[in-house]
Structures are given as structure tokens and as C-alpha cells.
Amino acid sequence: MSATFDSGPAGGASVAPAGDRWSLIFVRDLRHPPAAVWAALTDPARLDRWAPFTAARDLSATGETTLTMVDGPDHTELPATVLRADAPVLLEYTWGGDLLRWELAETPEGTRLTLRHHFADRDEAPMYAAGWHLCAAVLARLLDGDPVGVIRGRDAVAHGWEELRAGYARTLAH
Incomplete structure (x- = not known):
């Protein structure tokens, strides 16, 4: 694990109603082509x-x-079901009771990755945003050829998850 890993400040996320559920919309720009992100x-x-x-x-x-x-x-x-797999632009699958929709759009700099995470309880949005924030930062480093090692579960606390959750709680407030 890189001692210099910094996932950056909370940002690039919003929450919107999605029928009787909620959607966390999480956007990141990556410096790699859609095929590599896919x-x-x-x-x-x-x-x-x-x-x-x-x-x-x-x-x-x-x-x-x-x-x-x-x-x-x-x-x-x-349990999960891959519902759509349109390489390299759209991946959609269930994950337990949630739905994850990954949209990849080519940009001049690489790929704009948009995750739409559909879930039931709006109060969980800051928690999900903090988790995906750390995952996206690890993904970016992995794609850059400078991996830091996977950060998930309780290990995320040592990498700023609580601070990110608090930051997203402020930015995603009702």
C-alpha cells in the first residue's frame, strides 16, 4: 500500500429520486480509454x-x-445479475437489492465514468459515496500503473472513509 495515497476531497456526487428508490450519481474522469476502464x-x-x-x-x-x-x-x-453489458459504454447489474449502472463516455482526455447506484434508503447515500470515492481513487491509480492496493471494508477507515462520509453528508444533504 502506498504511504502517499490521497483519495482527494469529497465531490462529484449527487443524489436523485429514482421512483420509490434513490440514485447516487457518482462521476469521475479517468485518463484512460473506455476499453481499459471497461x-x-x-x-x-x-x-x-x-x-x-x-x-x-x-x-x-x-x-x-x-x-x-x-x-x-x-x-x-x-446474488447478482448482469442485465446489460454493452462494451465499452454501459454495464448494469444488480448487487443484492441494489442496482449499479456504469456509463462510460469517451472524452478527449480519456473516459468519463458515471456510476448510478440505485438503493432504498436515502440516508445511506453519504456512506455509499464515500466508499465509491475510495474505490474510484484506487481504480484511477491502478489504471495509471501506480496501484495502491485494494481498500475495502473496515480498511477504508484508515484511508479517510469517515471524513469522506462526513463531507458527502454535507454535500448530499436533503
Whole structure:
């Protein structure tokens, strides 16, 4: 783990109603082409280096799978279904009771990655935003060829998760 890892300040997120649920809209610009970002979003070996879960299979094909939350020694398997996999622009899958929609748009600098995380309880938005913030920062470093190691579960607290959650609580206030 890099001793100089700094995920940056809270920002780039909003919350919107999504029917009877809520949607965290989380946007990051990455300096890599959509194909490289797509591979990081779908390949289990790459997901295991930045995401809060491991994947039982490649996510680039629709169908059932399992995503396993990892928190230190604790592993929680959650059912998932890849609903859409339109490489390299759209990936959508269920994750337990939530829905994750990853949109990739090519930009002159690389890729604009937009995550729409649909969930039930609006009060959880700052927690999700802080978690995805750390994951996105780890993903960016991984894509840059300067990996810091996966940060997930209780390990996130040592990397500013509480401060990020508080920052997002302020910016995402009702």
C-alpha cells in the first residue's frame, strides 16, 4: 500500500429520486480509454484490485453471478445479475437489492465514468459515496500503473472513509 495515497476531497456526487428508490450519481474522469476502464469494471482479477467485492465470473456477459463483499476476513456472498453489458459504454447489474449502472463516455482526455447506484434508503447515500470515492481513487491509480492496493471494508477507515462520509453528508444533504 502506498504511504502517499490521497483519495482527494469529497465531490462529484449527487443524489436523485429514482421512483420509490434513490440514485447516487457518482462521476469521475479517468485518463484512460473506455476499453481499459471497461476491462477494469468487468474482469474479476482487475475488480479484485479496486472494488468492494470480488466477482465469481467476468461481468461482460449478461446473466446470473455472485459478488462477494470482502471486509477483512469476512466474506458475504450476494446474488447478482448482469442485465446489460454493452462494451465499452454501459454495464448494469444488480448487487443484492441494489442496482449499479456504469456509463462510460469517451472524452478527449480519456473516459468519463458515471456510476448510478440505485438503493432504498436515502440516508445511506453519504456512506455509499464515500466508499465509491475510495474505490474510484484506487481504480484511477491502478489504471495509471501506480496501484495502491485494494481498500475495502473496515480498511477504508484508515484511508479517510469517515471524513469522506462526513463531507458527502454535507454535500448530499436533503
